[in-house]
Amino acid sequence: MEKEKFDYFIKTESNIWEVVIGLEVHAQVISESKLFSGSSTKFGSKPNTQVSLVDSAFPGMLPVINQYCIEQAVKTGLGLNAKINLLSIFDRKNYFYADLPAGYQISQYKSPIVGEGAVTLDMPYGSKKIGIERLHLEQDAGKSIHDLSPDNTFVDLNRAGVALMEIVSKPDLRSPSEVNSYVKKLRTIMRYLGTCDGNMQEGSLRADVNVSVKKKGEKKFGTRCEIKNVNSIKFMEMAIDSEAKRQVELLETGKTIIQETRLFDTKKNETRSMRSKEEAHDYRYFPDPDLLPLELKQSFIDNIKNKLPELPDQKKERFIKNYKLTPYESNVLVSEFETSKYFEEVIKKADINLAKNWIIVELFAVLNKKNLDIKESPVSPQNLASLINAISSGEISGKIAKKVFEIMVETGDEPTKIIKEKGLKQQSDPKELEKIIIKVLEANSDKVLQYNSGKEKLYGFFVGEIMKASSGSANPKLVNDILKVKLKK
Ligand code: ADP
Ligand code: MG
Secondary structure: OOHHHHOOEEEOOOOEEEEEEEEEEEEEOOOOEOOOOOOEOOOOOOOOOOOOOOOOOOOOOOOOOOHHHHHHHHHHHHHOOOOEOOEEOOEEEEOOOOOOOOOEEEEOOOOOOEOOEEEEEEEOOEEEEEEEEEEEEEEOOOEEEOOOOOOOOEEEOOOOOOEEEEEEEOOOEOOHHHHHHHHHHHHHHHHHHOOOOOOOOOOOEEEEEEEEEEEOOOOOOOOOEEEEEEOOHHHHHHHHHHHHHHHHHHHHOOOOOOOEEEEEEOOOOEEEEEEEOOOHHHHOOEEOOOOOOEEOOHHHHHHHHHOOOOOHHHHHHHHHHHHOOOHHHHHHHHOOHHHHHHHHHHHHHOOHHHHHHHHHHHHHHHHHHHOOOHHHOOOOHHHHHHHHHHHHOOOOOHHHHHHHHHHHHHHOOOHHHHHHHOOOOOEOOHHHHHHHHHHHHHHOHHHHHHHHOOOOOHHHHHHHHHHHHOOOOEOHHHHHHHHHHHHHO
């Protein structure tokens, strides 16, 4: 497909504007305990029940690094085709907030654990590489709760100290749909790796979205604004669109963009200023004296590399090559690990071409409608495989299969049982079919005459009547064969 159809430009009377976007994605590391303490990271527990003395910053407490979180960050870095740094440093990022008891967040500033990498997006106009600037580890802060009381703010420190990976992209994204695809791709990669569950409702994945605009063709980037903490892909797309339009309007009326941090108001669909852009020196970053520089051995990294699972891009290629899928089909089937697993279960026992279509078209429609995950599918891979086999062997027609599938969705029953109980087996006995066909032709002898004198359109009518007369069970191929012979007479 031509790229122009998907280009995202803001056109005004006098100009065409291009949007430049870079994302800082915060991904919560899958780990039972926090980055520097042994407290649990379980989601949804009672407030302040998962807070150790380290998390609440009691004087004299010392952070101890959680090796598992380091492994997770390295794994993610490898999944992003990125350079893993053998030496990285934890810094204190100082700021005051009620949900940050230490008065600083332990993060990585100049020396992150992961350096440059790249992620490939599959856009309708082809694949596009998005550069990764870095990935660093940092602690999450606690949560301030403002809406429980009119006069008080409550603080829940369960999240304080939980490990986050901040994945910073290069300013390579050019449209809301590329951002959509980028975030989904990151999520898919991390889910395959088991390093972040990507659950946006629970806040496991959220992003700061940097947006600037420039005239189309211009090399130099404009001044960016950073929209903080956007927690859904749809809101990211909306925020970019509305922020880009705001900037264009300012520039076209001769004003300038001030680099600042903004918030997206999802109800009003607009961004508004939160604070002027802070600089690194505002945070007085310095290496945390309680933590030694983190030195990794190459063997530690190699070990993780050797145990990496098959990643989505590799799986996509394998599906194209081994199963002769189109890139689109392959993409759809690998975008969730569970979907690819389901597909491979089905094709162990059933025809690949039928399987891919049944999954992408029929099964996805049902899951969508019922808002179910494929893991909760009422139709198991085994049952879908038997349904497909019933079609392949001619036991039922594709049309009847849809009926059977509907029942499978509602009952979770096996197709063979449904076909038997409901008498849906395809009528494939030529003698029986011939009887039905003769009956139909006799009842419509006037139309047979018209057909024979050249009104060939009537053929479809006969087929329809025969199908009706057999309650839809007639084997269409046999019907065709017999009908043709009968009409010639
Ligand atoms: P900061 O800490 O100041 O937010 P970071 O380096 O963490 O800086 O992140 C900067 C983000 O802004 C990156 O994702 C980068 O791609 C993006 N970015 C940089 N320049 C621009 C620009 N002109 N327009 C849009 N995004 C930009
Ligand atoms: Mg930032």
